[in-house]
Amino acid sequence: MLPGGLRGRALAALAALALLGGLGAGAANGERTQHGELIVALDGGLSPLKLPRDRPAPVSMHLEGGLKTADGGLLPQVTAIELELPGQGVLSTQGLPTCSPRQLRDTTSAKARETCGEALVGSGTLEADVLLLNQNPFKIQADLLAFNGRVRGRRAVILHASAAKPPIVVVVPLLIEHRSGSFETALVGELSPTLGPWPHFAHFEMTLSRRYAYRGRERSYLSASCPIPRRFTAGFFSFAKATFSLADGREVSTTIARGCRAR
């Protein structure tokens, strides 16, 4: 499935494995869990919702979530992020150009698109709390871009966050890992302490979607199916899990379930 790698193999991403069910459940405001004063939120879904039962079809995936404190206190420093995705979908990068973190360093969003536009697989926004000595904390908003890439020989999603005020650019590679269980694909990224204010991030939203042509065939970065029996019209599946590792050693996470309709 990777260029030159796991070609043709269905990778995990989204797709719909079904328990039973209709849709709409739980999708309204996302799911939250609380760990002490810290609240972790995650929301998201696939588009379109109607998918073939027996073969993957191109989809886009929206994910949003973040951290907040119940008492309005300062957000803790995040040292690593893990986004887990279910294993019944396909994440295809065959024939898709790649971009390296080095190409994206110190670039604005416009420049990053110009340099690595062919490898672009998603976009969104990122919000973080900035903590500076002798100053009140303030929020910063950044444009978020996601590129197909390879890091240390492994497939990756390279996140590029760029804010105008103050001007900050951060590049975080999320390595793609394969696992067993409900979530067979994980995007794993470590946030270096040298990233300064960024690890205190509050919220992200991102849509992953890319259609491209390779060897004369239309392809999609993400594909999914709704593999439910004929007698059912809809199904539920574990859609995503977000885990944040914190500087104090804690790990906090939340999981969301979503549905699909068969067409």
Next chain:
Amino acid sequence: MQASKRKSRCRGWIAAIVTSAALLPAGAASAAEAPTRAEYVTQLESLCKPDAAATRVAMKGARADIRRERLAAAAEKFAAASSIFAGTVKEISAVARPSADEAKLTKWFGYLGAQESYLRRITAQLRADHAIPAQRLTARFIHNGNLANNTVLAFGFDYCSFKFSRYG
């Protein structure tokens, strides 16, 4: 008259002491029975933990059963999960609640009651080989579970919270 007054006062004291003696243990017990939120969460989690694990075991393979249209086999797994859930709710209902959280917990137990009912009804529909009604009830079961979780978000439950992944 004075002697009678003294006698009556004395009787009053005795009555008061007897009453206090009778009430004291009850008062002490009620103070002991009203745990803090942290104590309550710890106690409930210890009760929910084994049942959460048992639910996972009971529901193992239910997803595959549904995919292969073995609704009767899935129904028996839902029946087992339903029975475990009912047992858990019964157990945790009996635990004294923090007085400040009474209203919130009453609401939560309302959602848990609905969850119990959904599980029973899903089981019945699967047994009757009614796919679409079972599908609709499952949607409500998941939605209701999320509402239950939101009600007690601040408690930070893990094993006592609704998790879709436990059900196959």
